[in-house]
Amino acid sequence: MxxxxxxxxxxxxxxxxxxxxxxxxxxxxxxxxxxxxxxxxxxxxxxxxxxxxxxxxxxxxxxxxxxxxxxxxxxxxxxxxxxxxxxxxxxxxxxxxxxxxxxxxxxxxxxxxxxxxxxxxxxxxxxxxxxxxxxxxxxxxxxxxxxxxxxxxxxxxxxxxxxxxxxxxxxxxxxxxxxxxxxxxxxxxxxxxxxxxxxxxxxxxxxxxxxxxxxxxxxxxxxxxxxxxxxxxxxxxxxxxxxxxxxxxxxxxxxxxxxxxxxRNVTLGRELAEVTESVATALGSTSFPDQPFGIGVDHYGRPLFLWSRGTDGVEHVRNVTEVACGSSLRECLRRGLARGVETRFDPLVVTDHTRRVLGVVRLERLLSGDQQRQGVEAS
Structure with missing residues (x-):
């Protein structure tokens, strides 16, 4: 042209x-x-x-x-x-x-x-x-x-x-x-x-x-x-x-x-509110005394890594899996189960729209809630 x-x-x-x-x-x-x-x-x-x-x-x-x-x-x-x-x-x-x-x-x-x-x-x-x-x-x-x-x-x-x-x-x-x-x-x-x-x-x-x-x-x-x-x-x-x-x-x-x-009851993450637990956070810390797990964060409160202590007392530092505060429970479950066997049951980290940590969700609670919903739908 x-x-x-x-x-x-x-x-x-x-x-x-x-x-x-x-x-x-x-x-x-x-x-x-x-x-x-x-x-x-x-x-x-x-x-x-x-x-x-x-x-x-x-x-x-x-x-x-x-x-x-x-x-x-x-x-x-x-x-x-x-x-x-x-x-x-x-x-x-x-x-x-x-x-x-x-x-x-x-x-x-x-x-x-x-x-x-x-x-x-x-x-x-x-x-x-x-x-x-x-x-x-x-x-x-x-x-x-x-x-x-x-x-x-x-x-x-x-x-x-x-x-x-x-x-x-x-x-x-x-x-x-x-x-x-x-x-x-x-x-x-x-x-x-x-x-x-x-x-x-x-x-x-x-x-x-x-x-x-x-x-x-x-x-x-x-x-x-x-x-x-x-x-x-x-x-x-x-x-x-x-x-x-x-x-x-x-x-x-x-x-x-x-x-x-x-x-869908997900405005401001209300659907996740029932299963989200508070979590200890610390600026770049790799140790959380008296805690089963914690989240290391940067200066803006964004997650850097997941710290946990196993039943044998051994400490582990792993990458985090983030889910946005507006996610549905099914989306969280899908994200969790898509991980490898070794990290599949690590808590999911719930973040807001600026990626600041709001809490964590355990996969066990998501699985339990999903089974309950399926039972209700079947009835």
Whole structure:
């Protein structure tokens, strides 16, 4: 595509034979050809809808992302985004009170007249501005000044695609957004990837320490919903919750309620509370007098190792197996039984969203509780 555009400048008439250029120019000529769909954003605590994201849909089969990229290459990006933004904000006319509307804006266009005029004419106290592209950290001072204008009018700011690169983490600290949206790459199959879960857990902890809400994008399965919920993410959206559609698509409230933290009784780890025991911790200590076991921790209270004394009086130092405070009992049992025979019955270490030690869970108690639940289900 870049070779096709080379040397053609912004002369749209020369691009009439390029399908994407035809869509762009026809949209600029008649903005009503650009459709807006919305996708619900829900709370993972109770499954309730908190807002909607307005998404542009162009005529034809060319992807929205590609069209915006190519419009930028043609020098028409700001004009096209202004149309999409204006039509997206029109959703506010029928959006019930109490819900917020997410709209997408490229940071490079925030200072342009078309975008600025469209934003300040909207009731921004009901709007979340999603920054759809990363910018060099060297340019964040100007961006912060621009965002301050919209924040003074009540807008909230979200940083899209968090976790997609180190620059995204830098921007979270530089721009101090109200929300970050976890990149879809990290959400896909997160229930099968301890690495992705660890990365997301770190992002959640970093965001929480700064009062930033976290949104999981692209939740497409029940297992992804459960895992993002377990990791303490605040909000979610994706095909499993509801597909984008015209008007305000409905969600299956019964399905979401059943899967929510509140219904599963794991908010703040309440499900684990009944089986979690207190444990002695010490900063880097390898000995716990008068204790059967203890946890060595770092300066932040995060676990380093498990210390135990056997019945023969021999001391052992082993790696810990962590479980997040929002985990279900079945997940804890699965993690425990997946270990080798030698460490299978070591206590599991329960940690909060910053990985500080809250206590331990013995596998014996988990097995006993699981057998009791199976007996109840069988009866």
């Amino acid at each position: 870049e070779k096709e555009l080379e040397g053609q400048g912004n002369d749209v008439s020369d691009l009439a034979e390029i399908p994407s250029a035809q869509v762009i120019t026809s949209t600029l000529a008649d903005p009503t050809t650009l459709a807006i769909v919305t996708q619900p954003i829900v709370s993972l605590d109770d499954g309730g809808v908190v807002g909607y994201e307005a998404l542009a849909r162009f005529a034809g089969e060319i992807s929205t992302e590609r069209l915006f990229i190519e419009a930028s290459e043609l020098g028409l990006g700001a004009e096209l985004e202004a149309i999409a933004l204006e039509r997206g904000l029109a959703v506010l006319r029928f959006l019930p009170r109490g819900f917020v509307l997410h709209v997408n804006v490229s940071p490079i266009y925030l200072g342009m007249q078309e975008i600025h005029r469209t934003l300040i004419s909207a009731p921004l106290h009901r709007v979340v501005i999603e920054l759809t592209e990363h910018v060099p950290v060297s340019e964040t001072k100007q961006l912060r000044r621009q965002l301050a204008i919209y924040r003074s009018l009540g807008a909230r700011i979200a940083l899209d695609d968090a976790g997609a690169g180190y620059g995204g983490l830098e921007l979270m600290y530089e721009l101090e957004p109200d929300m970050i949206k976890i990149d879809r790459f990290l959400i896909e199959d997160i229930d099968h990837s301890e690495t992705k879960a660890a990365v997301v857990s770190t992002l959640v902890a970093a965001a929480r320490s700064r009062g930033i809400k976290v949104v999981a994008e692209g939740i497409e399965t029940r297992a992804e919903f459960d895992e993002t919920s377990r990791l303490g993410i605040d909000l979610g959206q994706g095909y499993w919750i509801a597909r984008p559609g015209s008007g305000l698509p409905r969600v299956n409230t019964a399905k979401l309620s059943h899967s929510s933290r509140k219904e």
